[in-house]
Amino acid sequence: DTEVTQTPKHLVMGMTNKKSLKCEQHMGHRAMYWYKQKAKKPPELMFVYSYEKLSINESVPSRFSPECPNSSLLNLHLHALQPEDSALYLCASSQEAGRPETQYFGPGTRLLVL
């Protein structure tokens, strides 16, 4: 099973809402990632979790709050977002953080902030 799943597929939220994006993998991978991708732009790394600990935060605003409850799950909590945060949010996982060649992406959550 080489699958990373993400829910929801689409999300529309207002600037005062609080919502969460969810990501799950059952490949036994110990590194999980959040990326943000704007239209016609490449994915940009936001956060890396390695063995359930946050190892990289690419200076992401605090309105994005990641959480890794266990080795299979990764959440991204959203609060007080801005319209410019509208994007495709991609989750990925890899066997370990030092094994990028084993990285798989989920299908993404397409977020629209109104």
Add this chain to the structure above:
Amino acid sequence: RKEVEQDPGPFNVPEGATVAFNCTYSNSASQSFFWYRQDCRKEPKLLMSVYSSGNEDGRFTAQLNRASQYISLLIRDSKLSDSATYLCVVNCVTEGGGNKLTFGTGTQLKVEL
């Protein structure tokens, strides 16, 4: 200068053509290199890793020149299904010791009948 640079295209080629994509990277400490493929409104998928000795996977050949900080992808006998955006990806170790993938802006390929 961008960390990873690619010609955005689009490259419009007829079926059966050979097409080559180039990529340059700025960080000489980069450790590993990849080509990803991304279809419209889909997630990126790993196409192949790139090694200094060059490597081939069917119709796809990847080359790395560390001295010139240059990566290439050659697609032979293009198929309609090869139409996608091809992302050049570079892996670096961060100051904190973690690994970070940096993606190029991608090159769009359209294979036509």
